[in-house]
Amino acid sequence: MTTEQLTTQALEARIDVAALGEQLLGRWADIRKQARALSGSEAVRGIPGLSMDEHRERVLSQLHDLVDAKAVHRAFPKRLGGEDNHGGSIASFEELVTADPSLQIKAGVQWGLFGSAVLHLGTEEHQDKWLPGIMNMEIPGAFAMTEIGHGSDVASIGTTATYDPDTQEFSINTPFKAAWKEYLGNAGLHGKAAVVFAQLITAGVNHGVHAFYVDIRDGNGFLPGVGGEDDGLKGGLNGIDNGRLHFTDVRIARTNLLNRYGDVAIDGTYSSPIHSPGRRFFTMLGTLVQGRVSLDGAATSASKIALQIAVTYGNQRRQFNATSDTVEETLMDYQRHQRRLLIRLARTYAASFAHEELLEKFDGVFSGATDTDADRQDLETLAAALKSLSTWDALDTLQEAREACGGAGFIGENRLTALRADLDVYVTFEGDNNVLLQLVGKRLLTDYGQEFRQFNAGVMARYVVKQAENVALHRTGLRSVAQFVADTGDERKSANFFKETANQRALLTDRIKTMVAQIADEMRGVDPKDRAAGAAVFNENQNALIAAARAHGELLRWEAFTTALEKTTDAGTRTVLTWLRDVYALCLIEENLGWYLMNGRLSMQRARTLPGYINILLARLRPHAQDLVDAFGYGPEHLRAAIIADDRESKRQDEAQEYYRRLRASADTPVDEKVLIAREKAAKKAAQQGSKKKK
Template sequence: MTTQRTKLLEDPELRPFLPLLWVAWSDGDLEQDDLVALRSRVEAMPWLRPAARHALETWLAPDAPPSQREMRTLLDTIHKVSATLSPERRRDLAGLGAELADEGTRRALAELEDALGGGAASELFAHLATAEASRTREAPPKPTAPFDVSALGAWLDGDVKMVRDQARTFLADPEHRAYGLPVPEYRAKVAHWLADLAARGFGQRAYPGITSDEKDLNAFIATFETLAMGDLSLVIRFGVQFGLFGGSIFFLGTEAQRHKWLSQVASLDLPGCFAMSEVGHGSDVQSLETRATWDVVSRTFVLHTPAESARKDWVGGAAQHARMATVFAQLEADGEGHGIHAFLVPIRDAQGKLLEGVRAGDSGHKMGLNGVDNGRLWFDHVRVPEHALLGRFAWMNAEGHYESAIANPKKRFFTMLGTLVGGRISVATASVAAAKVGLAIAVRYASARRQFGPEDGVEMPLLDYPAHQRRLLPRLATTYVLSLAVARLRSNFGQRIRDDEAGDTRELEASAAALKALASWHAVETLRECRQACGGQGYLLVNRLPDLCADVEVFTTFEGDNTVLLQLVAKSLLTGFKKRFESTGVAGIARHLLSKARVAVTEKNLLAVRRTDPEHLRDRAFHLAAFKYREERLLETAAARLRKRLEANRDAHAAMLAVQEHLVALARAHADRLALQWFDESIADCSDAQLVPWLDRIGALHALTRLREEAAFFLAEGYFDAQKEHALRKETTALLGELRQGAVALVDAFGIPDACLAAPIAFMDPAHPRW
């Protein structure tokens, strides 16, 4: 025990607590008041990682006082630490003991000072009585936020502020944070947290009108998004249980199925999973191989995995926790195939034992999200009852024949998948939330960490360097833009559920696919840049960034691979482009040509192309017009290229492959335009005169950054010239300098709880930036 406990003292995070440990045990007994005071100090530092908390608890166990040898080691450690500290940091350590400075404590500190001897070590407590006053007097004042941070935070939260605050309360508990655990422990901890969320009623929000009085899914998706500021394995388990598994019943099930199962799903009495993807077919859901054959005599379906390529793969919850799965399979009845349908298939009993005919495997250790028990499933002629078919859109009639409310098989398939669009929206919101956490850590660190400087020896904060600003602030601006864009997407989804949940969802699906791809790629790139911008500190697990980088990487893959999703978006845009002319004939063509002529007159004339004044470069109309032009031009040229190939009797599939990269670029341009447009519309509703200028700067920095990234396109199109491109760079630099003054306030407005933010580098005191 002695060797193990003294070994814990080597943890750098424990250094501020060493004098307090000495004081607590100086008389050989830990008093209750000492214990309360020390625990209070620990709770005031919610970013402490679990290992450091465990070390403190080990040293603060009242029934296990340290031996003389341990006290000597503690004393030696304090001596070593104090000898390497600057005077400012010695006073910081002394300040930590100031709250315990009653007379008995002072005597203990005096004994410690005598034991340490003179010199640098004695300075550790030389200013005990005046440490706090001295620090306040000598420290430069902390910068004042240039706007009301709480007002901006409340505006960002919008009409789901109460829901977000409830999720923040959950995240504010340091016990809901873990890293570096062995996979079995991590999975168990995540399962415990999920049960806690279910007990708090968070899962009930997923099924409005069934398990809650919510009018739509706004509250549930906002909960998911806010929880994504914390442990992402928990977020995925939360999404799988309540969003995918329960969501499949909510959207695809009959009223009877909803009322039978959803209360059990919401309470976690029925842990489930969502088995769609197969090892041989991921994004190509229509070609799944798993079979569900109808046995009319017994009125049962027989689920079977006909080949290894048909095994269900990457199923969250399947490896360990799930007792039931929503299984997507080809329904066969009367010797005829009816396409993909969803079935509720029990896979484990109440004791967790696999049921007959079901085989499960573990996906194994992954790049990230190791708190999620991803698994594989095989079915060997597993029989399920007739009501296992989720029957909102299709069912077996009294005579045992297949019936559907949607006659067209293709339309039926896309209607079924369209009801699950909420998953993509949730991933988009979680991506933005993860980017917010990374930026909060990196920006706060960069505002406090100093390095180099002018010849007078005063070191500069990293965030004062233009190169560092360019690494972080454009990404911060884009995160704000995407935050408001996905909020609009979430609201649109809620409106569809309220108004007509069975209606045409193609436009909503395209928007969800576009923003899911945009947001998840942005999260991956942003977190990687944040990690690098924090140098070696960004490489430490305790500072969260490595885990965030690893966990969000897969966001670009699940709920639809981004590249595949963008091709679906492009096809939707092409369909709409074609309908413009089919429905309006010659008049539609005339309007299109007139629109192009107006662009040439107003946007591509020589004056507009060369205009470089700041007022124009920051003009929202200019930004949005440019984004719209790029989208429309790529749409027009993609359609022309496809038409040319089809007229030459090229196979339609081959024609699409030939222009695939063009289609991806088109969809990305659409996503860019949509995000900026929804951002602009959102800030137009902001009535706070103090916030609007900052939101305008944010939008301008995002837009100018994207225009410069796509400068090759605009230069080739003659939309602007080289001189204007140079002016865009200068104006971007000016915006960086302006936003730098509010950068910390902008990340603070995200409202990330300290215990959730967790990284020690996010809590450096700007008044004393040296470590």
């Protein structure tokens, strides 16, 4: 197919940008729009180049602005002025990333972690006592879980809370330096209280990690027994006062234990509605899953901002004369530029649709509508998988966008470097991505003995709320291996093969199933009593397990994208989105082409057609690139990149074009030396031919 044919074909489909924008906004569209209006306002948005101290002060005062705008109360109980709206609360919170990630994360610390711990781990009494002050920022607070020595392994933290029946108090202690609480937002400067996670010890028994409400500062600084340090400058998020805390016999009332999942009576007797200490621990931690859910959304929003900037610039910027002496090529017309940006655009769409499903699941669990143990486990797995992928992807997309804008991408006024610096820590906080993916991998192994073996049911279908409608779709199953290998390499046939939804599903699903089965096989041989041997085999398969978990997250996204296609009613939009979904799927297959080939899932002939087919899809998508980023719906007040403000790049080029046009029309234009040389050559040739003729 020629480029012209492709362009004609591509232009036959038209995106309904407004409708697609609404679809992307999802169930909480109105709340998102409110949050975007707020995030774009002068008062709430970040100011580049502030010093750390200025930035911290500004963000602190902006938190009060959020309170005034009633932007942060939605997740809290109605009786305290909230809305009991969990999904809506997260949707609103995510959009704050476009204002300033420091603002977002400081808000997340205050209401999403500190406040949520009181809400979910405390009882009504605790909520009534502290939530009003937390909601209105009278009590800025820290979420004191992580320690210097233990981040990923929370169960092993060293801080102790020992019950003293004589005084009916807990004594909070930091027994060694590694047990200092670390990286806590609000701890460096502004926090007046903290929810402190500590080993609960009473009557000579350690009942594991529990949460305690502890006052840490008054107007004069740290309270007696509390100490700490400021974390100082960080790689980003410098509007937040992260810091360290330590405790020396800090006495708190018995009732400061947030005791929903474990309580200590006056006499020191421990009780809990959950008998197993392990399950109790994971239940408590599970109530805090919203951190991961919201980071998935925020990271995806950051990717959207990056792509909206880079694609808009790529549609204006020109460089190098390939086809004409007078008009240079637009960057987005270069195949490489399409590969760099449109593949990431496809991934961001997939992430956006997957996030919306995650948010629905989260809301189902936290509203109580669909809140079984299985639902909570599914939510954990989904959040871990999607948060890992989208936070890494945000860094990758922001960086590619910055490079695609060249030197201008590195200039502060063009936003991308600061956003990337802020988002950096998203990949390791609220769960280090490599650790989270192992959680996902372990879940895959657990499920392997169960329904995962029957992989004709879609994986995402298990997780989403309304799954019945999708079942029929998922019964297509997997074609046999032999059939793949026998396939011929005819290009059109291959393109048809690759664009079939059922084939994409089969290829993506089968890879996960096979990888998990292989790891399960490896582990099956180990004596369950031999701990060292078990650990060794697990470690030998660690990388493969993480790869399987990542593939699982990618499949979840692909399924969400595919479900979204079914909900897209405008035909033109659906056509273009289908190409985009195909690009997402086929790039995943291309990335893992070695696996598909060495395991006989694709024939050599068919595999060889894949890169070319992806390039054709990219060329088809190219005329729609601007519509696809415009549908994200962010305005100049969110993008805030000088490089694309007021079409200034286009205007500069028009000015230059006009200058050269007038120059060419003028009489005293300097002639290009190259033209002169060409003329000389031609003249010489003519003279030679003339002299030959004479002879």
